[in-house]
Amino acid sequence: MKKIAVSSQGQSLDDMLDPRFGRCPNFVIAEIDNGKILNDKSIPNSSAGKGGGAGISAAQLMGNEKVEVVITGNVGPNAYQVLSTLGIEMYSGAGKVRDSIVDYIQGKLKRL
Numbered sequence: 001m002k003k004i005a006v007s008s009q010g011q012s013l014d015d016m017l018d019p020r021f022g023r024c025p026n027f028v029i030a031e032i033d034n035g036k037i038l039n040d041k042s043i044p045n046s047s048a049g050k051g052g053g054a055g056i057s058a059a060q061l062m063g064n065e066k067v068e069v070v071i072t073g074n075v076g077p078n079a080y081q082v083l084s085t086l087g088i089e090m091y092s093g094a095g096k097v098r099d100s101i102v103d104y105i106q107g108k109l110k111r112l
Helices: 054-064 077-085 097-105
Strands: 002-008 026-033 036-044 069-072 089-092
Touching (some): 002 097, 054 077, 069 097
Parallel strands (some): 002 069
Antiparallel strands (some): 002 026, 026 036
Protein backbone atom coordinates (compact mmCIF):
# COMPACT_ATOMS: atom_id res chain seq x y z
CA MET A 1 0.00 0.00 0.00
CA LYS A 2 1.25 3.48 -0.87
CA LYS A 3 -0.05 6.90 0.18
CA ILE A 4 -0.15 9.58 -2.54
CA ALA A 5 -1.02 13.27 -2.11
CA VAL A 6 -2.14 15.39 -5.05
CA SER A 7 -2.33 19.19 -4.89
CA SER A 8 -5.94 19.92 -5.80
CA GLN A 9 -8.23 22.82 -6.62
CA GLY A 10 -11.10 20.92 -4.98
CA GLN A 11 -11.74 18.08 -2.57
CA SER A 12 -12.30 15.01 -4.74
CA LEU A 13 -10.61 12.71 -7.21
CA ASP A 14 -12.64 14.36 -9.97
CA ASP A 15 -11.36 17.88 -9.27
CA MET A 16 -8.47 19.46 -11.16
CA LEU A 17 -4.89 19.20 -9.97
CA ASP A 18 -3.57 22.54 -8.73
CA PRO A 19 -0.10 23.25 -10.14
CA ARG A 20 0.94 25.10 -6.96
CA PHE A 21 2.19 22.83 -4.20
CA GLY A 22 2.53 25.26 -1.29
CA ARG A 23 -0.46 27.41 -2.19
CA CYS A 24 -3.00 24.85 -3.44
CA PRO A 25 -6.31 25.00 -1.53
CA ASN A 26 -6.46 21.25 -0.79
CA PHE A 27 -4.60 17.98 -0.96
CA VAL A 28 -6.39 14.82 -2.02
CA ILE A 29 -4.66 11.86 -0.36
CA ALA A 30 -5.25 8.43 -1.85
CA GLU A 31 -4.09 4.98 -0.83
CA ILE A 32 -3.20 2.72 -3.73
CA ASP A 33 -2.49 -0.99 -3.81
CA ASN A 34 -2.02 -3.35 -6.74
CA GLY A 35 -2.71 -0.54 -9.21
CA LYS A 36 -6.04 0.44 -7.66
CA ILE A 37 -7.19 3.44 -5.64
CA LEU A 38 -8.52 1.94 -2.42
CA ASN A 39 -9.69 5.07 -0.63
CA ASP A 40 -9.15 8.80 -0.57
CA LYS A 41 -9.67 11.84 1.62
CA SER A 42 -9.25 15.57 1.25
CA ILE A 43 -7.41 17.81 3.67
CA PRO A 44 -7.28 21.60 3.47
CA ASN A 45 -3.89 23.19 2.93
CA SER A 46 -3.64 25.47 5.94
CA SER A 47 -0.44 26.94 4.42
CA ALA A 48 -2.15 28.32 1.29
CA GLY A 49 -2.69 31.81 2.71
CA LYS A 50 0.63 32.20 4.50
CA GLY A 51 2.78 35.21 3.67
CA GLY A 52 5.94 33.11 3.48
CA GLY A 53 7.03 29.56 4.09
CA ALA A 54 3.89 28.03 2.55
CA GLY A 55 5.86 25.34 0.71
CA ILE A 56 7.78 24.29 3.82
CA SER A 57 4.59 24.09 5.90
CA ALA A 58 2.81 22.10 3.17
CA ALA A 59 5.79 19.73 2.97
CA GLN A 60 5.68 19.21 6.75
CA LEU A 61 1.94 18.49 6.45
CA MET A 62 2.77 15.74 3.93
CA GLY A 63 5.22 14.24 6.43
CA ASN A 64 2.59 14.37 9.19
CA GLU A 65 0.15 12.54 6.90
CA LYS A 66 2.79 9.83 6.19
CA VAL A 67 2.57 10.49 2.44
CA GLU A 68 5.13 8.67 0.26
CA VAL A 69 4.47 10.41 -3.08
CA VAL A 70 3.40 13.96 -3.99
CA ILE A 71 1.93 14.78 -7.40
CA THR A 72 1.76 18.49 -8.24
CA GLY A 73 2.78 20.95 -10.92
CA ASN A 74 5.73 22.67 -9.31
CA VAL A 75 7.64 22.45 -6.02
CA GLY A 76 9.73 25.39 -4.83
CA PRO A 77 13.31 24.83 -3.67
CA ASN A 78 12.57 25.01 0.08
CA ALA A 79 9.62 22.62 -0.12
CA TYR A 80 11.67 20.35 -2.38
CA GLN A 81 14.39 20.17 0.28
CA VAL A 82 11.93 19.30 3.05
CA LEU A 83 10.13 16.68 0.94
CA SER A 84 13.46 15.13 -0.09
CA THR A 85 14.63 15.01 3.53
CA LEU A 86 11.38 13.24 4.45
CA GLY A 87 11.95 10.69 1.66
CA ILE A 88 8.83 11.78 -0.25
CA GLU A 89 8.99 11.31 -4.03
CA MET A 90 7.72 14.18 -6.20
CA TYR A 91 6.10 13.92 -9.63
CA SER A 92 4.67 16.40 -12.10
CA GLY A 93 1.02 15.85 -12.97
CA ALA A 94 -1.82 17.68 -14.73
CA GLY A 95 -5.54 17.37 -15.40
CA LYS A 96 -7.87 15.70 -12.94
CA VAL A 97 -6.55 14.34 -9.64
CA ARG A 98 -7.73 10.80 -10.51
CA ASP A 99 -6.00 10.94 -13.93
CA SER A 100 -2.71 12.01 -12.34
CA ILE A 101 -2.88 9.11 -9.88
CA VAL A 102 -3.63 6.65 -12.70
CA ASP A 103 -0.73 8.11 -14.72
CA TYR A 104 1.53 7.61 -11.68
CA ILE A 105 0.40 3.98 -11.31
CA GLN A 106 1.14 3.42 -15.00
CA GLY A 107 4.59 5.03 -14.72
CA LYS A 108 3.75 7.93 -17.04
CA LEU A 109 4.64 10.86 -14.75
CA LYS A 110 7.93 12.75 -14.76
CA ARG A 111 9.82 12.81 -11.48
CA LEU A 112 10.64 16.27 -10.18
